[in-house]
Amino acid sequence: DGGITQSPKYLFRKEGQNVTLSCEQNLNHDAMYWYRQDPGQGLRLIYYSQIVNDFQKGDIAEGYSVSREKKESFPLTVTSAQKNPTAFYLCASSIPGHQPQHFGDGTRLSIL
Amino acid sequence: EDKVVQSPLSLVVHEGDTVTLNCSYEVTNFRSLLWYKQEKKAPTFLFMLTSSGIEKKSGRLSSILDKKELFSILNITATQTGDSAIYLCAVAVTTDSWGKFQFGAGTQVVVTP
Numbered sequence: 702d703g704g705i706t707q708s709p710k711y712l713f714r715k716e717g718q719n720v721t722l723s724c725e726q727n728l729n730h731d732a733m734y735w736y737r738q739d740p741g742q743g744l745r746l747i748y749y750s751q752i753v754n755d756f757q758k759g760d761i762a763e764g765y766s767v768s769r770e771k772k773e774s775f776p777l778t779v780t781s782a783q784k785n786p787t788a789f790y791l792c793a794s795s796i797p798g799h800q801p802q803h804f805g806d807g808t809r810l811s812i813l
Numbered sequence: 814e815d816k817v818v819q820s821p822l823s824l825v826v827h828e829g830d831t832v833t834l835n836c837s838y839e840v841t842n843f844r845s846l847l848w849y850k851q852e853k854k855a856p857t858f859l860f861m862l863t864s865s866g867i868e869k870k871s872g873r874l875s876s877i878l879d880k881k882e883l884f885s886i887l888n889i890t891a892t893q894t895g896d897s898a899i900y901l902c903a904v905a906v907t908t909d910s911w912g913k914f915q916f917g918a919g920t921q922v923v924v925t926p
Contacts, residue, residue, distance in 0.1 A: 705855075736916075741822065743901060744856075744916040759913070791855070799844045799905035801861055802914065806854040 703728045707792050707805035713813045714779065714786060722777045722808045724792035732797045733775040737761060738789040738807075747790075750775055751797055779810065787811050815840040817904050819917035827925055830892050834920045836902030837884040844905040846878055846885050851899040851919070859887070859900075892924045 705726045714720045726733065732751050736744040746759030750769040764783025769775055775794075779786045789809050793802035816839045826832055836846065845863045849856035860869045862878035862885060869876050873892075878885045889896055902917040 734913075741918055743817075743819075743918040744903075746913060749913060799907075799914075801847055801858040804855040804857075 705792055705794055705803055705805035707790075707808050709808060710806065712808055712810045714810060715813050717781045719778055719780050720810070722779070722790055722792075722810070724775045724777065724805060725773055726775075726792075726794045726803075726805075727773060728794055728803060729772070730794035730796055730803070731772070732795045733769070734793040734795075734802065735759075735765070735767065735775070735777045736791045736793065738791055744791065747777065815904070815906055815915045817902055817915050817917040819900075819902050819920050821920060822918065823921035823923070825923045825925060826892055828892060828894060830924075832889040832892055832896075832922060834887040834889075834900050834902075834922070835884060836887070836917055838902075838904045838915075839883065840904050840906050840915060842907035843880070844907055847903045847905065847914070848876055848885075848887050849901040849903065851901055852897075856901055889922075892922075894924050894926055897922060897924045 708723045734749045735747040738744050745761050747765050748767040750756035756767050756769050766778045789807050791807045792805045795802040818837050820835045847861045848859040860876045865880040873890045876887045899919040899921050901919045903914040
């Protein structure tokens with residue numbers, strides 16, 4: 702079955718540490734997205750990518766970085782510069798052109 | 814700045830009740846409005862609306878868009894406990910050669926037996 706796989710489901714970060722969240726899709730979608738979800742705030746866009754080797758900052762990119770070396774993969778690194786990383790992170794993919802997004806099951810990141 | 818506002822933020826209803834959720838928006842370059850249901854983890858797609866006044870229906874769920882007044886409603890009739898979830902509204906906006914999505918804060922619906 703086609704879908705999006707995010708790992709790990711739970712992640713703990715120590716102070717000063719960078720952590721990487723994995724997102725893999727086998728839907729053959731060109732567009733991929735990373736969102737952050739905090740209680741009462743809905744989904745906020747961190748980064749998005751339309752094609753391999755290209756990506757754009759979203760509304761809250763500071764303290765995060767991404768890469769898009771393969772069509773199937775769009776990992777997100779939460780750097781030590783992100784001072785409030787505790788949140789639920791969702792990865793999504795879609796066909797470009799405002800089509801509905803397919804979401805992964807998310808990664809919940811907490812600070813130790 | 815693009816803005817999507819959902820109301821109410823939360824509500825509790827009894828099984829069998831009808832629920833109406835609201836989504837209003839102020840965006841430039843509107844393309845479409847989408848509704849998602851999020852139970853625990855991944856939001857799942859419900860409807861995409863692009864034209865005013867045309868109701869989309871799936872079982873007990875229906876939705877309609879008013880592009881003049883800039884809002885959409887999602888109705889759930891004869892609610893069941895399985896309808897308990899966060900309902901997210903997202904507006905697709907055009908930037909550059911393709912678009913991104915502006916999400917509302919969501920409405921938490923709890924259906925009690």
